[in-house]
Structure formats: C-alpha cells, structure tokens
Amino acid sequence: MYHDAIVEEIHQIREEYSQSFNHNLKALFADLQKQQAESGRKVVNLSRKSGLTTRWSGRARDIGGDAKDTSRRST
Template sequence: MWKDEIVEEIHQIRETYAKSFNDDLNAIFEDLRKKQAESGREVVTLSRKPGLKTRWSGRYVGDEVKENSHS
C-alpha cells in the first residue's frame, strides 16, 4: 500500500504532541486555547446568530418571514 510521506510526518507530529500531554484531551485543548490567545490573530466564529433560522419556504428573521423570489 502506498503511503504519503507528508501525511505520515503529520501523523508522527500529532502523536508526539499528544504524548507530551499523556494523551489528555483536556490538557491538549487548554494548550491549543493558550496558543490561540497568544497568537494575536482574530478569532472568527462561523456559527449562526441566535434567532436566525432558514426554512424551505423562506427565511425567518425574528418573527418576520422573507420569501425567496426568483423572478
């Protein structure tokens, strides 16, 4: 079976990183959060805003329904 050297290297890095935290997911998560905060980069949330729902018949924005029109 063919193996991609780059993918294998990434797997090895991931394994070494996990072992440095004794495979403790909570510790890994905290480390990643710390690195994220220290990076200075803007964090973007892609989740929808509360109260915004889409439906087959139209788009609900609060209590108002906006119909999709293709005319």
C-alpha cells in the same frame, strides 16, 4: 498501499504532541486555546446565530418581518 511521507510526518508530529500531554484531551485543548490567545490572530466564530434559519427551512418569517414564507408545502 501508498505511503505519503508528508502525511506520515503529520501523524508522527500529532502523536508526539498528544503524548506530551499524556493523551489528555482537556490539557491538549487548554494548550491549543493558550496558543490561539497568544498568537494575536483574529478568531472568527462561524457558529449559527440564534433566531436565524437557513433559507431552505421555509421559515423566512424568522429572518425578517417583511419576508415571505418560501415553503412550497400545499396544505
């Protein structure tokens, strides 16, 4: 099996980081949030906005009042 030195190093760093918090996910998450807040970088939220649907859902009326229903169902 092929061993990539960079991947192995990343796994080692991740394991050491996890061990430093005794593998406590809540503590890990809190630390990552703290680092994010202290970084000063803009954080982008990619979660879906309520009220909007995907273009494939056939429910275009939820997106805008003047949009046509794009579903191809024949009833």
